[in-house]
Amino acid sequence: MEKIQRPRGTKDILPSEFRYWNHLTNLLEHIAACQSFKRIETPLIEQTALFNRTVGETSDIVLKEMFFVSHKEGESEEKEGSLALRPEGTAGVVRAYLEEGLSQEPQPLRLYSLGPMFRHNRPQKGRYREFHQFGIETIGEGDASADALTVLVGWQIFNALKLKKEFIVVINSIGCNICRPRYLQKLKNYLKEYLELFDEETKNRVSLNPLGFLDSKEEKYHSIVEAAPQSLDYLCDECKAHFQILLEYLDELSILYDLSPHLVRGLDYYNRTVFEIRSKDDKTGKNALLGGGRYDGLIETLGGPATPAVGFALGMERVIEEIKESKIPIKKPPLGEVFIIQLGERAKKRAIALISQIAQNGISVNSALSKDSFRSQLRTADKSGARLSIILGARELLDHSVILKDMKSGGQETIESDKLIEELKARLKIKEE
Numbered sequence: 001m002e003k004i005q006r007p008r009g010t011k012d013i014l015p016s017e018f019r020y021w022n023h024l025t026n027l028l029e030h031i032a033a034c035q036s037f038k039r040i041e042t043p044l045i046e047q048t049a050l051f052n053r054t055v056g057e058t059s060d061i062v063l064k065e066m067f068f069v070s071h072k073e074g075e076s077e078e079k080e081g082s083l084a085l086r087p088e089g090t091a092g093v094v095r096a097y098l099e100e101g102l103s104q105e106p107q108p109l110r111l112y113s114l115g116p117m118f119r120h121n122r123p124q125k126g127r128y129r130e131f132h133q134f135g136i137e138t139i140g141e142g143d144a145s146a147d148a149l150t151v152l153v154g155w156q157i158f159n160a161l162k163l164k165k166e167f168i169v170v171i172n173s174i175g176c177n178i179c180r181p182r183y184l185q186k187l188k189n190y191l192k193e194y195l196e197l198f199d200e201e202t203k204n205r206v207s208l209n210p211l212g213f214l215d216s217k218e219e220k221y222h223s224i225v226e227a228a229p230q231s232l233d234y235l236c237d238e239c240k241a242h243f244q245i246l247l248e249y250l251d252e253l254s255i256l257y258d259l260s261p262h263l264v265r266g267l268d269y270y271n272r273t274v275f276e277i278r279s280k281d282d283k284t285g286k287n288a289l290l291g292g293g294r295y296d297g298l299i300e301t302l303g304g305p306a307t308p309a310v311g312f313a314l315g316m317e318r319v320i321e322e323i324k325e326s327k328i329p330i331k332k333p334p335l336g337e338v339f340i341i342q343l344g345e346r347a348k349k350r351a352i353a354l355i356s357q358i359a360q361n362g363i364s365v366n367s368a369l370s371k372d373s374f375r376s377q378l379r380t381a382d383k384s385g386a387r388l389s390i391i392l393g394a395r396e397l398l399d400h401s402v403i404l405k406d407m408k409s410g411g412q413e414t415i416e417s418d419k420l421i422e423e424l425k426a427r428l429k430i431k432e433e
């Protein structure tokens with residue numbers, strides 16, 4: 001029989017990994033809450049048109065990386081249009097903002113979300129086909145202070161993570177619909193000179209989306225990118241002022257940043273500010289941990305009123321890799337602290353009742369009830385990391401008592417059943433709510 005395997009570019013998150021996920025999720029949610037971001041979650045599937053219109057028909061994500069979802073036979077595509085797994089989160093949040101009437105809420109609206117994204121790219125280290133993003137969006141605020149506060153959330157996250165490597169913010173402005181066309185023309189003219197050096201795919205890319213070329217992570221194009229015209233030189237007065245004041249706010253917040261005049265992002269909806277957080281030794285941003293920017297035109301693109309907005313997305317797998325590499329001590333969750341060992345059929349019944357009672361009291365309890373031998377149950381208790389074992393034999397049933405064994409010291413004593421919960425809480429130092 002052919003072996004069934006997980007799809008390429010996906011990962012199983014194993015029990016041993018969850019302490020990292022929980023650590024990161026708790027930290028992200030705490031920091032988001034401290035700046036008044038509220039959680040929102042949107043479906044994993046959306047109409048393909050949503051991404052075509054927002055992420056952009058000429059972006060790599062839409063051109064090459066979408067996972068399409070087939071409709072059930074007989075269900076017409078005409079009604080709903082084609083469906084796709086979401087490759088990123090902002091488009092769905094903005095769709096929900098319009099569809100659910102969130103524009104009626106006090107603005108700016110601060111939202112965060114956390115969940116899986118799907119991109120059909122070539123799997124490699126740090127690049128998966130299913131991965132998780134934590135994203136924040138501030139909708140209804142055009143002031144540069146919102147950009148600064150968005151960068152601040154990212155900055156606070158990396159400060160709080162206490163990773164070993166040094167991380168920096170890289171930032172640029174790619175202008176707006178008014179000033180960008182002039183820059184794009186300049187860039188196109190510049191890239192024309194190099195056309196014969198490009199392979200077919202890059203030629204195509206350059207003609208469809210010259211800005212996207214600057215996002216090229218290929219070493220061989222590095223010097224061409226480096227010498228390319230810079231958007232900062234073509235900003236209109238308003239975009240220039242916006243960027244300048246943003247940098248002043250970042251100074252005010254003591255956020256260290258590098259101006260990166262060729263930084264662009266792979267999604268079309270950005271205007272003005274774009275930024276990333278990456279490790280200091282990642283010069284091209286190939287393994288950026290967080291990316292974001294301003295997207296003032298996106299809500300209008302989806303049929304809403306002109307509404308400025310700014311946000312970012314952080315790649316959770318990449319951050320977890322860094323947490324592991326940094327060997328940050330993360331507490332194991334208090335699982336299976338108490339192990340029940342039973343000797344005989346009647347004791348087993350009592351053991352089941354005890355499991356229910358202990359768990360109900362908020363204490364994590366474990367057991368291997370199909371095992372009959374005392375030794376093998378004790379061995380399992382030891383291996384599973386239990387701190388205490390409760391031993392139930394025929395005598396204890398008669399006496400209404402249990403034997404409580406400390407797994408570390410090996411010491412044991414008999415305790416009246418009525419006093420057991422109290423004793424467990426005292427030994428495990430569990431405080432009453």
Ligand code: AMP
Binds near residue numbers: 292315
């Ligand atoms: P983007 O949505 O492309 O702006 O990416 C934001 C962040 O998501 C990146 O900085 C990465 O940390 C993460 N990311 C993007 N694509 C992938 C992927 N294919 N696999 C893992 N993480 C990703």
